[in-house]
Amino acid sequence: MWSTLNSWFFLNNNTFFFQGGFAECFAVRSNRFRGQFALKVVEKAKLKDPSYSKMHREINLHRSVSHPNIVRLRGSFQDRHYFFLIMELCQERTLLSLINQSKRGYLSEYESKGYMVGILSAVRYLLDRNILHRDLKPGNILIGTDGHVKLADFGLAILKQDLNPMSVSGTPNYLAPEILMKRGHSECSEVWSLGCMLYCMLIGRPPFESESLDETYARIQAGQYSYPPWSKISDEARDLINACLIHTANFRPTVKEIQDDPWIKMNHPIPENALLRAKSMKDLTKQDANGNVISGRQPHRPKSTLDLASAGAVLNKSARKSIVSTHDSGFGSDPDMSRRPALAAAVNGYLNDIGALLGRIRNKECC
Structure with a gap:
């Protein structure tokens, strides 16, 4: 069971809802901000470009758009090992x-x-x-x-x-x-x-x-x-x-x-x-x-x-292979399940940062 770090955000086993070749997504619930958000976690080790230029391109382009039929990117941050993207949470349906x-x-x-x-x-x-x-x-x-x-x-x-x-x-x-x-x-x-x-x-x-x-x-x-x-x-x-x-x-x-x-x-x-x-x-x-x-x-x-x-x-x-996206950004093809504990720790370790970031979003200090 994912631990609850503070009174702002909660993350548990049921909130993991997508695993791709390069990213995993979690649903984050916030009582303080009265809503739910999708947290997309991208492992840097799976990105071939050491400057992460294509990851930055994705973030910048996504952040620049606002349309009712496009999932909204609310904010992003990173550490040595991961990129974290906070997005509008949609249902688990495609x-x-x-x-x-x-x-x-x-x-x-x-x-x-x-x-x-x-x-x-x-x-x-x-x-x-x-x-x-x-x-x-x-x-x-x-x-x-x-x-x-x-x-x-x-x-x-x-x-x-x-x-x-x-x-x-x-x-x-x-x-x-x-x-x-x-x-x-x-x-x-x-x-x-x-x-x-x-x-x-x-x-x-x-x-x-x-x-x-x-x-x-x-x-x-x-x-x-x-x-x-x-x-x-x-x-x-x-x-x-x-x-x-x-x-x-x-x-x-x-x-x-x-x-x-x-x-x-x-x-x-x-x-x-x-x-x-x-x-x-x-x-x-x-x-x-x-x-x-x-x-x-x-x-x-x-x-x-x-x-x-x-x-x-x-x-x-x-x-x-005909169904898998050919990502020219160099993403890996198979997620390594052995890294799930490390990913969980990273997510838990940054829930406080998410709270601070969303607080800034609400106060219109960023994004």
């Missing part, structure tokens, strides 16, 4: 977990449209500020119990002027063909990822997912995808997906044009109880950093030519 949790294995157009509206708003906000997220995928979309979407994870975000055109960054299933050809990221590649996300919502898996990373890349470069015969999505939805997945980047619509698309403009709000299917948090599907299910109910999925266990699952070690 868009990917909702897809997996669905009895059908996919979402309706009714639901998907509402989520896309929020996602598009966040992405357009970033583009207006010359920021590319570069890792748009269902696993990076957090959803609250009220259906409000929040874009998370700025680990790969970058200003357009700082782009290296030779960089291949992102999650393979959502990479645009021009990125694989090392022609660089752009709004066009963000639109491609948005098309992949919409397909995943409506079909239950990414359009180019296959049994190996090489085959996935080959399908992306050939523009090879199809709709399973059981799919009943509308022609308008297909037209939008197909437009986003046009192989020639400059022929794809802009984010603004997607927002004005007839399918998006249709009046299909999210039903109030759309996200309340699970009777308790225990019913929610949880995942590790690779998108693999680690607990919760397994969804029923219609049979198709590629019947995977979940939208993020793959069949073998080689294919599993």
Whole structure:
């Protein structure tokens, strides 16, 4: 059991809720500040860059944005071994977990449209500020119990002027063909990822997912995808997906044009109880950093030519790599569970600092 250090913050076993290849997240509850916060802990030993320039880039970019559909970074600090990021706390749900949790294995157009509206708003906000997220995928979309979407994870975000055109960054299933050809990221590649996300919502898996990373890349470069015969999505939805997945980047619509698309403009709000299917948090599907299910109910999925266990699952070690984000910041791939006690000690040792930092935030002395 995590110890309670003072009357301000509490941390216990139940508050650890995410483990990735380079970071772990904890929920911190504060009676004094009447709220809960997410504490993201990044181990410096797993960052290859000794100057931590890309970690500082993530913090600076994330701190510079403020939008209702983007998770807010409230503050950050560091010691010799860790970076600590204090963020707005969202529910333990991602868009990917909702897809997996669905009895059908996919979402309706009714639901998907509402989520896309929020996602598009966040992405357009970033583009207006010359920021590319570069890792748009269902696993990076957090959803609250009220259906409000929040874009998370700025680990790969970058200003357009700082782009290296030779960089291949992102999650393979959502990479645009021009990125694989090392022609660089752009709004066009963000639109491609948005098309992949919409397909995943409506079909239950990414359009180019296959049994190996090489085959996935080959399908992306050939523009090879199809709709399973059981799919009943509308022609308008297909037209939008197909437009986003046009192989020639400059022929794809802009984010603004997607927002004005007839399918998006249709009046299909999210039903109030759309996200309340699970009777308790225990019913929610949880995942590790690779998108693999680690607990919760397994969804029923219609049979198709590629019947995977979940939208993020793959069949073998080689294919599993296609789900992991290719972070060009040099993050490690496998968390070392033996370091959990040291991480716990570090978190406990800095709860007082969190209290002081949040006090400054409340008094508007920083952030």
